Amino acid sequence: MNSLQCISPIDGSVYVERPLATSTQVADAVARSQRAQQDWKSTPLAQRIALTREAISLFSAKETQLAEELCWMMGRPIRYAAGEISGFVERASHMADIAEQALADIHLPVKPGFIRFIRREPLGVVLVIAPWNYPYLTAVNSVVPALLAGNSVLLKHSAQTPLCAERMVEAFAEAGLPAGVFQYLHLSHADTEQLIRAPAVRHVAFTGSEAGGAMVEHAAAGRFINSGLELGGKDPAYVRADADLRHAVETTIDGAFFNSGQSCCAIERIYVHESVYDAFIEQAVALVRHYRLGRPDSAKTTLGPLVRPAAADFVREQVAEAVAKGAKTHIDPADFPLDQPGSAYLAPQVLTGVNHAMRVMTEESFGPVVGIQKVRDDDEAVALMNDSEYGLTAAIFSRDETTALALADRLDTGTVFLNRCDYLDPALAWTGVKNSGRGCTLSTLGYDHLTRPKSFHFKTQL
Structure with missing residues (x-):
């Protein structure tokens, strides 16, 4: 060639x-x-x-x-x-x-x-x-x-x-x-x-x-x-009990679905404290349903296609495997008519009931899907965030800066965000660890x- x-x-x-x-x-x-x-x-x-x-x-x-x-x-x-x-x-x-x-x-x-x-x-x-x-x-x-x-x-x-x-x-x-x-x-x-x-x-x-x-x-x-x-990246976010919930939802969902999730530092897994978990899921699903999947040359489109059909099929396979293992989908692909098997156009998806036995929580997706997992406390969240072969960025959502800094010190990652994600500040070193x-x-x-x-x-x- x-x-x-x-x-x-x-x-x-x-x-x-x-x-x-x-x-x-x-x-x-x-x-x-x-x-x-x-x-x-x-x-x-x-x-x-x-x-x-x-x-x-x-x-x-x-x-x-x-x-x-x-x-x-x-x-x-x-x-x-x-x-x-x-x-x-x-x-x-x-x-x-x-x-x-x-x-x-x-x-x-x-x-x-x-x-x-x-x-x-x-x-x-x-x-x-x-x-x-x-x-x-x-x-x-x-x-x-x-x-x-x-x-x-x-x-x-x-x-x-x-x-x-x-x-x-x-x-x-x-x-x-x-x-x-x-x-x-x-x-x-x-x-x-x-x-x-x-x-x-x-x-x-x-x-x-x-x-x-x-x-x-x-x-x-x-x-x-x-x-x-x-x-690669499989970047996590942790929403603590004291987080500004509306801000956490808006920021993590944008971090997960911007550029159709095709970012090495996209949010690909979210851990939410059990006390705010249900409210977070309700708000997150409602927000994702407002996305408009369409031709990216249209000004109305907020979610474009993946780079090629094979990339979209890869994400479909991850979702299907997670569902077979007990995960729950919250978005009906039928609401996004362009999403058809073999198409690069893929509906966004929110998964709950997920765990680290599922590829969608451990393998880089590079697509518009995010798994959301309930956690009991900070220690469980940190353990799950570190349970990855990747370490590019991680995000914490909390009003307690002192506790957030202590948690950040325990994370194996190149960058730790507080109350934001998916952004490179050129004054800071951009680096990763592990894979x-x-x-x-x-x-x-x-x-x-x-x-x-x-x-x-x-x-x-x-």
Whole structure:
């Protein structure tokens, strides 16, 4: 196969078709990236920051076009699609704001007769492999700080969202970024593995499935390079007895069903204290019934299709297995006529009577379904939240900040939220534990993974 096709989940049509890069084109791109990086790292940081800000502005100016393309490529309702562009701007701008501080030399206490400091050196060529579900927001986490740090970047996007790679590179080219510093490649899986093995590639930033992360580790084995892996999630929320119930319902349901649940940090399981459980279920079910499943290019749609029919069928199988084991469904798919077997359009679903013997409570769903389980106390909630092979985020809903902080310290996760969920603050480190991956993006710490320390130890008195 010499080309990729983006099949739109809206109607199954071919929305974009692009030729895959040949081995010669890949080799040429790598060589250009290596050459360009040598000059780029010598470009003053202030100039790199100014150019990045111009690229952000040019990218943002195309918001309407970018949102429409996103809607057609991966099915995000058009009423929400522009939010990804504003999120891109927020994250990119913050990383530019903190670049001087994050990349500054580290000066040590004065030692007579010596000059000592540590400089953060760029790694060289950075390969960013981005997924389809949040194609701009996942890519920006690594692309912008990598460029600001003086690296060159090769960007490989999912075959589902090829235009996203093109649009990002276009914005930086329009802003005046030197040729070769930031390039995209449309690649097959096999050619992506080969690129990871290229001697010039010194860091791989991957967002995607566990299987994809394992591929990156296997391909990079023995090369002694860094890799950042943002993988799966089965993120929990705990609603304590003292929570603001209306807020907890609205926030967790949005966290579960936004983007049709296709988010690594979506809320996929909710634990509710027994004293407020019935009220929570009543309000949650009522809210979910207000969703409008439809074509995402319609402004009335609040729930779009999954990325492909197979993804929807996977969720259907999880739900069927849970029901066979005693779970109860609260949403009638007949109320959402577009939900048909074999269709990418899938009705939202709320399940109760669930437990961890069911796949829907332990296996990543990546779809519009959430299981809600009753708990007796904080200890049971924490035990269940930690009973997962994943650890990306976890959310607590409570009015007691002191107790919430104590509970948060007991959770095995990269981020703990209180009274919110499913949001990346670019000032905070974005990281995961267990099978959710390793490494860190965003915040000042994100720059540490895209640079290496170089020590300078000068004796000045002989």
